[in-house]
Amino acid sequence: MASTKIEMERKIPVGISSCLLGQEVRYNGGHKRSRYCQDVLADCFEFEPFCPEMAIGLGVPREPIRLVGEADEKPRALGTVDSSIDVTEPLLQSGYNLASKRSHLRGYILMKGSPSCGMERVKVYHPNGMPNTSDSGIFVRALREANPALPMEEEARLNDAVLRDNFIARVFAYDDWKNSVEADPSYHNLIQFHSRQKYLLMAHHYQGYRELGRFLAESHELPLEQAMSEYILGFMRHMTHRATRKTHTNVLMHMLGYMKKSLDTETKQELLANIEEYRLGTVPLVAPLVLLKHYLKRYGGDYICEQTYLNPYPHQLGLRNYI
Structure with missing residues (x-):
């Protein structure tokens, strides 16, 4: 991969899942730091990190959430242990709020597989607990609805x-x-x-x-x-x-x-x-x-x-x- 220092008059503002910048905001207190984003793209992009789960008040560590729903309905984000924990609406609102407050963003890099930030192919479970289908994360669904022109991509897919x-x-x-x-x-x-x-x-x-x-x-x-x-x-x-x-x-x-x-x-x-x-x-x-x-x-x-x-x-x- 390229390692030459890139000189730009102005860096381009791009949103990114906080865990990809090494911030320990995942449910288990870990992160998913992306070397490519931090060591290469950071020369071009002024990254603005955001974690929807932290934004809606979920702490670290926390009970994981997952997408749950029937095949013919929009999935909801529920707790994996306590299914009465439903953060669907707060996650949707965080996506709409970010689109409104950060309309200056030129793109967004997301965490693959996340029930909030995954762009696609995020596992959706049947209410009985069995894997059912796949969909996009809740936060991304709102962000895409609010700003359909915004370029988005999952960090893992940048390997292609x-x-x-x-x-x-x-x-x-x-x-x-x-x-x-x-x-x-x-x-x-x-x-x-x-x-x-x-x-x-x-x-x-x-x-x-x-x-x-x-x-x-x-x-x-x-x-x-x-x-x-x-x-x-x-x-x-x-x-x-x-x-x-x-x-x-x-x-x-x-x-x-x-x-x-x-x-x-x-x-x-x-x-x-x-x-x-x-x-x-x-x-x-x-x-x-x-x-x-x-x-x-x-x-x-x-x-x-x-x-x-x-x-x-x-x-x-x-x-x-x-x-």
């Missing part, structure tokens, strides 16, 4: 190179949105955001890229606030799709097309061969990108050179060395 790239790209894109569109609302800024995020979106979901393009063509007919809300919800939803070698190759070929009249035959063949090696899995994405960026600096116009796809996050993270 593609999911890691996906989440961090979404956080930086959402930060761009907050700073450039939400801070200064206008149709012009909305369209400029889409313009520079175009190829990044294309890499994640080509259909979503086309859908939002059509939406923007008619967005002036909507009130600005509505147009912005519908756009960012669509954008962040489409960005959750995983980019693949096929979709990245498509974007690389599109970008190469901007220089086809400027490049000599030998250079074109070199770039095409590099892109093909990436498509076949011989080299990581960084290989054709470095070469492509080199020639785009010489022959690309402002539009193509300003695409966030080329630099969606600090290169020192080294994320594209692994995909």
Whole structure:
């Protein structure tokens, strides 16, 4: 993993489950410190820890809670020993409160499997005590309802190179949105955001890229606030799709097309061969990108050179060395 120190003018505010920063807030007094979050991402992100259980007054140590419910109903958070302990409503309220009070957050990193913070696949038990199905944690359910555009990911899933790239790209894109569109609302800024995020979106979901393009063509007919809300919800939803070698190759070929009249035959063949090696899995994405960026600096116009796809996050993270 990357270990180079990352220098940023401003760190991006990101929420995180407190136990992942080494705080001893788990039911047994332990923690789940994440080295990657503290040793790497902390260079980019200003982490704001939060523990829903502690926030609603549960102490340490405490009786564990778990999700309980029938397969066709929303589960509740009950005590594992004393099932009369029901903290569902307080946990839901903590999620709504956090979304309201910390609307400046650009993302959230969560603890896997937690009945409060787990994003998905959290065990749900039948009232008789038998494992039943799975769902998301109670706190996350409320947080997602209150701010569906907020990028979220479980810390354990950041071990997957593609999911890691996906989440961090979404956080930086959402930060761009907050700073450039939400801070200064206008149709012009909305369209400029889409313009520079175009190829990044294309890499994640080509259909979503086309859908939002059509939406923007008619967005002036909507009130600005509505147009912005519908756009960012669509954008962040489409960005959750995983980019693949096929979709990245498509974007690389599109970008190469901007220089086809400027490049000599030998250079074109070199770039095409590099892109093909990436498509076949011989080299990581960084290989054709470095070469492509080199020639785009010489022959690309402002539009193509300003695409966030080329630099969606600090290169020192080294994320594209692994995909």
